[in-house]
Amino acid sequence: MRQPSVISRRLTTALAxxxxxxxxxxxxxxDSKGGASGAAAAPKKGGTLSVLNSEPQSDFDPARLYTSxxxxxxxxxxxxxTTRNREDGAAGAKVEPDLATDLGTxxxxxxxxxxxxxxxxxxxxxxxxxxxxxxxGIERSFAAELSGGAPYLRDWLVGGADYQGPYKDKKGLxxxxxxxxxxxxxxLNKPEGEFPYLATQTxxxxxxxxxxxxxxxxxxxxxxxxxxxxxxxxxGERLVLQRNPHWSAATDKERKAYPDKIDVRxxxxxxxxxxxxxxSRGADAAAVTTDTNLGPAELAKVAGDKDLAxxxxxxxxxxxxxxxxxxxxxxxxxxxxxxxIAYAVDRSSVVxxxxxxxxxxxxxxxxxxxxxxxxxxxxxxxxxxxGNAAKAKQLLKExxxxxxxxxxLTHSNAKDFATSPEIATALxxxxxKAGITVKLKGLEDxxxxxxxxxxxxxxxxxxxxxGADWPSGGPFFAPIFDGRQIVKGGxxxxxxxxxxxxxxxxxxxxxxxxxxKAAAKRWGALDKKVGEQALTVPLxxxxxxxxxxxxxxxxxISDWTGLLDISQVAVK
Numbered sequence: 001m002r003q004p005s006v007i008s009r010r011l012t013t014a015l016a017x018x019x020x021x022x023x024x025x026x027x028x029x030x031d032s033k034g035g036a037s038g039a040a041a042a043p044k045k046g047g048t049l050s051v052l053n054s055e056p057q058s059d060f061d062p063a064r065l066y067t068s069x070x071x072x073x074x075x076x077x078x079x080x081x082t083t084r085n086r087e088d089g090a091a092g093a094k095v096e097p098d099l100a101t102d103l104g105t106x107x108x109x110x111x112x113x114x115x116x117x118x119x120x121x122x123x124x125x126x127x128x129x130x131x132x133x134x135x136x137g138i139e140r141s142f143a144a145e146l147s148g149g150a151p152y153l154r155d156w157l158v159g160g161a162d163y164q165g166p167y168k169d170k171k172g173l174x175x176x177x178x179x180x181x182x183x184x185x186x187x188l189n190k191p192e193g194e195f196p197y198l199a200t201q202t203x204x205x206x207x208x209x210x211x212x213x214x215x216x217x218x219x220x221x222x223x224x225x226x227x228x229x230x231x232x233x234x235x236g237e238r239l240v241l242q243r244n245p246h247w248s249a250a251t252d253k254e255r256k257a258y259p260d261k262i263d264v265r266x267x268x269x270x271x272x273x274x275x276x277x278x279x280s281r282g283a284d285a286a287a288v289t290t291d292t293n294l295g296p297a298e299l300a301k302v303a304g305d306k307d308l309a310x311x312x313x314x315x316x317x318x319x320x321x322x323x324x325x326x327x328x329x330x331x332x333x334x335x336x337x338x339x340x341i342a343y344a345v346d347r348s349s350v351v352x353x354x355x356x357x358x359x360x361x362x363x364x365x366x367x368x369x370x371x372x373x374x375x376x377x378x379x380x381x382x383x384x385x386x387g388n389a390a391k392a393k394q395l396l397k398e399x400x401x402x403x404x405x406x407x408x409l410t411h412s413n414a415k416d417f418a419t420s421p422e423i424a425t426a427l428x429x430x431x432x433k434a435g436i437t438v439k440l441k442g443l444e445d446x447x448x449x450x451x452x453x454x455x456x457x458x459x460x461x462x463x464x465x466x467g468a469d470w471p472s473g474g475p476f477f478a479p480i481f482d483g484r485q486i487v488k489g490g491x492x493x494x495x496x497x498x499x500x501x502x503x504x505x506x507x508x509x510x511x512x513x514x515x516x517k518a519a520a521k522r523w524g525a526l527d528k529k530v531g532e533q534a535l536t537v538p539l540x541x542x543x544x545x546x547x548x549x550x551x552x553x554x555x556x557i558s559d560w561t562g563l564l565d566i567s568q569v570a571v572k
Contacts, residue, residue: 092558473523
């Protein structure tokens with residue numbers, strides 16, 4: 001997933017600049033299931049739910065969406081082979097069957113996965129959903145004109161790298177077989193024990209070939225979920241959903257689908273969104289946001305208002321903000337210099353710069369501190385709360401810098417606290433105590449991303465962040481530390497350019513495991529091992545704080561997305 005602004009696309013990659021790490025989610029200090037008023041009553045069907053967002057729900061096509069981003073709005077229309085468990089906190093980080101009867105049957109070496117569809121699955125027009133529709137939905141995601149979705153199927157499926165989609169290649173992908181209308185079989189290039197997670201991606205949404213209108217499909221995609229699109233204006237700026245009469249709750253235990261109608265309005269200023277939710281007048285009383293966080297000033301106001309505080313939902317998502325090193329650039333080629341910086345970091349000041357402890361939690365491990373990732377506690381370079389300047393100076397002396405040294409820290413100028421000037425300044429002040437003079441180099445957002453993700457221009461010392469496409473160590477750890485994922489001619493995320501055969505081999509061994517709990521433990525152990533090299537310095541995990549209207553009930557926020565799950569919300 002990449003950075004918090006990429007979360008809106010990479011939780012969709014990169015980051016809904018919202019914020020998101022451990023523990024159960026909650027809506028207010030005492031009540032996790034409803035707003036401030038009427039919380040005791042059970043949620044009921046009916047009414048209209050309003051969604052107030054800053055980012056438009058663009059590219060509303062299952063081929064083009066990255067996971068089920070946009071605050072879970074797509075999952076109201078698009079069902080997939082598997083899906084998230086729609087529960088609060090850590091329980092929500094589990095994968096569950098959706099269209100499929102189970103999580104899939106793997107071959108002995110996890111290179112072949114077989115799924116069977118449930119009985120009674122229908123589209124909005126009443127026609128049956130078939131395995132051929134799932135196959136076609138995946139194949140069209142390979143078309144260049146429908147690019148934008150997650151890359152895993154292209155990388156994992158046999159023949160996927162060269163396939164151009166059904167508009168150019170009528171034959172289709174031989175690596176996806178449909179022996180009958182309810183069975184679909186995937187043949188992979190290599191063992192992938194986490195395929196059940198991948199099957200949650202919107203690319204596994206069924207698409208009836210006869211209804212495919214190419215790039216115009218997003219205007220009226222055929223619904224397999226509880227709601228259908230009745231209005232899509234301005235490429236997702238106004239999206240109106242109404243009930244799909246042919247959706248059956250008997251086939252879908254995850255989505256509650258309480259409201260009769262869902263009205264999504266985007267392109268709004270974040271301050272306006274929070275003001276409207278706070279006031280909760282008229283339709284705004286039955287409103288939520290899926291991409292707008294409360295800031296420090298707004299949280300201070302909330303803290304003094306008991307009713308408002310009861311309407312704040314807290315979300316955690318698998319994301320880590322960190323310092324990245326490029327060991328091919330001096331003096332960061334010396335492990336002692338990297339470790340000295342790790343010791344010198346003042347995480348308290350960094351957390352304050354990120355908005356305070358309500359919006360950020362200190363991190364000492366690269367993997368997020370959630371069980372599903374295999375979180376294994378470690379702090380190889382203990383800096384305490386405010387840094388260990390003495391230990392840092394000792395290491396610098398051993399590295400041949402008894403009088404300290406001067407380095408340049410590259411960061412983004414964008415209003416994204418993960419890599420912001422405020423974070424950079426906090427680090428600058430902390431490292432100064434250890435004799436390290438930090439010059440700050442701020443870049444505009446696009447220039448920043450182009451610079452840090454290109455091996456030719458990558459600086460030696462910069463701020464970075466990474467989020468998971470699903471809650472597991474695989475998509476979190478491997479892109480950053482697997483040497484075979486170093487990209488020299490495109491976007492590279494292995495900043496340290498680590499290419500350790502033993503690390504690569506362990507990644508392959510973990511990928512063979514279909515026991516996800518066993519795999520998680522191995523990811524945690526590998527994280528601890530690689531962490532000894534100080535190739536990154538974990539700083540903090542973001543936390544999301546979101547207001548809901550005072551007529552909203554049944555607030556559920558899982559550790560899978562850190563976002564309020566619209567499929568569970570009810571209005572009074």
